[in-house]
Amino acid sequence: MTGLENIWTEKYRPKKLEDVIGQNHVVSSLRSFVSTRSLPHCLFTGPAGCGKTTTALCIANEFFHDQWKSNFLELNASDERGIETVRVKVKDFARTMPIGGLFKIVYLDEADALTKDAQHALRRTMELYSNTCRFILACNYSGKIIPPIQSRTAIFRFSSLKEEDIVNYLEYIAKAEKLNIEKGVLQLIFKFSNGDLRKAINILQTASTSGRITSDVILSVTSKMEPVLVQKMLSSSLSGNFSEARKQLLSLLYEKGIAGEDIIRDIHSQIFSLDLKDSQRLSIIEKTGECEFRLTEGSNPQIQLE
Numbered sequence: 176m177t178g179l180e181n182i183w184t185e186k187y188r189p190k191k192l193e194d195v196i197g198q199n200h201v202v203s204s205l206r207s208f209v210s211t212r213s214l215p216h217c218l219f220t221g222p223a224g225c226g227k228t229t230t231a232l233c234i235a236n237e238f239f240h241d242q243w244k245s246n247f248l249e250l251n252a253s254d255e256r257g258i259e260t261v262r263v264k265v266k267d268f269a270r271t272m273p274i275g276g277l278f279k280i281v282y283l284d285e286a287d288a289l290t291k292d293a294q295h296a297l298r299r300t301m302e303l304y305s306n307t308c309r310f311i312l313a314c315n316y317s318g319k320i321i322p323p324i325q326s327r328t329a330i331f332r333f334s335s336l337k338e339e340d341i342v343n344y345l346e347y348i349a350k351a352e353k354l355n356i357e358k359g360v361l362q363l364i365f366k367f368s369n370g371d372l373r374k375a376i377n378i379l380q381t382a383s384t385s386g387r388i389t390s391d392v393i394l395s396v397t398s399k400m401e402p403v404l405v406q407k408m409l410s411s412s413l414s415g416n417f418s419e420a421r422k423q424l425l426s427l428l429y430e431k432g433i434a435g436e437d438i439i440r441d442i443h444s445q446i447f448s449l450d451l452k453d454s455q456r457l458s459i460i461e462k463t464g465e466c467e468f469r470l471t472e473g474s475n476p477q478i479q480l481e
């Protein structure tokens with residue numbers, strides 16, 4: 176027992192490509208690779224919680240069945256201390272022959288966290304081990320991956336999940352867990368999830384500890400979540416209370432550890448629910464665009480967001 180089976184995002188994670196939802200074009204071309212028993216190096220791009228890791232695990236399952244664990248290495252570029260540890264781990268993994276297949280799979284999450292130099296080193300590692308390994312790199316934006324890697328990978332663009340997909344998925348979990356849910360609650364969870372199914376499932380699981388799940392329960396679970404905190408920060412700022420807004424910003428960045436890019440995305444997604452004139456909205460959109468660009472170029476998030 177690992178305890179992982181109690182976490183719904185693991186318990187209900189699809190094991191087969193056919194059960195991955197909402198990414199039809201990605202899944203159908205991957206399925207044709209599975210049927211020919213071949214796989215190119217891949218680049219999975221898309222927002223959080225839309226099925227990138229899940230799809231990679233499904234591929235490993237379909238290629239290797241019971242043996243998938245010895246043929247699949249999952250690394251996270253921002254956890255590993257630099258490209259050197261990635262290189263050593265890949266070298267170790269690639270040293271033994273694949274069991275029951277022609278190659279092994281290395282899944283490298285958050286590949287866009289690597290610097291350009293580190294990405295060049297990664298490209299050399301990919302080439303060095305391409306006899307025994309296929310690499311699947313995952314990132315939010317393909318634009319942050321150096322062109323020599325982009326041109327050596329098949330790019331699969333994952334989209335954020337639609338309301339219908341998320342609501343249906345939550346309904347399926349609710350049925351399996353025999354939850355007692357008020358009408359409209361799953362749609363409310365979708366609103367807080369921003370199309371991130373991991374977030375949606377986590378809200379549902381947290382709310383499930385309180386008997387009947389009502390919209391009040393969801394609001395109390397989510398009031399501690401990032402989009403709501405960002406909303407509070409925005410209203411402090413719009414009402415002219417700069418020092419309060421700044422305090423809320425610092426708490427988001429340093430107490431909650433939320434990335435500047437996630438905060439700016441939340442701000443952007445809330446511009447149209449704020450009570451503002453169109454000209455004011457336009458000017459906030461302009462500012463968020465500029466700020467987002469600077470953050471992706473590596474600027475300091477506190478300075479940009481303040």
Ligand SMILES: Nc1ncnc2c1ncn2[C@@H]1O[C@H](COP(=O)(O)OP(=O)(O)O)[C@@H](O)[C@H]1O
Pocket residue numbers: 183184185187188189194195196197198222223224225226227228229230372373376
């Ligand atoms: N397209 C999808 N189909 C089915 N389940 C999904 C999908 N996307 C996300 N999930 C669910 O959300 C959780 C997180 O998904 P994951 O694949 O880890 O997202 P990411 O794109 O961030 O790698 C999974 O455990 C799974 O339960």
Ligand SMILES: [Mg+2]
Pocket residue numbers: 227228229284
């Ligand atoms: Mg992932």
